Amino acid sequence: MYITCLDLEGVLVPEIWIEFADAAGIPELKKTTRDEPDYDKLMKYRIDILNEHGLGLKEIQETIEKIDPLPGAKDFLDKLRANGQVIIISDTFSQFAMPLMKKLGYPTIFCNELTVSDDDKITGYKMRCDKTKLTTVKALQSCGFQTIASGDSYNDLGMIENSKAGFLFRTTDEIKAKYPNLQAFEEYTDLYDTIISAQK
Numbered sequence: 001m002y003i004t005c006l007d008l009e010g011v012l013v014p015e016i017w018i019e020f021a022d023a024a025g026i027p028e029l030k031k032t033t034r035d036e037p038d039y040d041k042l043m044k045y046r047i048d049i050l051n052e053h054g055l056g057l058k059e060i061q062e063t064i065e066k067i068d069p070l071p072g073a074k075d076f077l078d079k080l081r082a083n084g085q086v087i088i089i090s091d092t093f094s095q096f097a098m099p100l101m102k103k104l105g106y107p108t109i110f111c112n113e114l115t116v117s118d119d120d121k122i123t124g125y126k127m128r129c130d131k132t133k134l135t136t137v138k139a140l141q142s143c144g145f146q147t148i149a150s151g152d153s154y155n156d157l158g159m160i161e162n163s164k165a166g167f168l169f170r171t172t173d174e175i176k177a178k179y180p181n182l183q184a185f186e187e188y189t190d191l192y193d194t195i196i197s198a199q200k
């Protein structure tokens with residue numbers, strides 16, 4: 001019994017914060033974990049900027065609604081879901097992912113949550129658990145599933161390396177060079193064929 005575990009941003013949809021920064025016209029929000037490795041510090045910086053611009057959750061979700069999945073992502077996901085269970089495991093927040101899940105046909109997603117005040121302001125965030133992606137594939141394995149995982153970033157490596165099969169997708173040259181043992185794909189058709197073969 002296999003479950004395919006897919007990363008969201010960079011694999012099925014663009015990087016949400018970068019797209020959001022463009023859509024909202026707030027270039028300061030383009031800062032990512034590559035510029036600020038301390039995630040807590042980065043999130044506090046982002047939340048302060050959102051509050052400075054008077055952006056509540058409703059306005060943010062309206063802006064995220066303008067973001068589309070990557071071309072071909074929905075077809076890939078639909079085909080994969082017709083052949084087995086798929087869970088998207090992401091470190092984004094459910095409130096940000098929601099408008100994008102609608103465009104992907106409401107697949108199952110495990111992600112984190114923002115805390116929001118009664119007047120719709122983002123006040124903080126809550127991670128589901130430590131090492132979210134790795135912990136989740138291990139939990140699935142503990143209840144009888146074998147996992148196949150794919151993602152593009154450093155935070156995907158735990159689930160990729162600890163699954164029955166794991167693949168990089170549209171990753172960076174740096175990660176490819178550091179992990180030459182991992183197969184890396186650029187096209188959905190190649191990733192789909194390889195995932196299906198790994199289930200046999």
Ligand SMILES: [Mg+2]
Nearest residue numbers: 007009010152
């Ligand atoms: Mg990603």
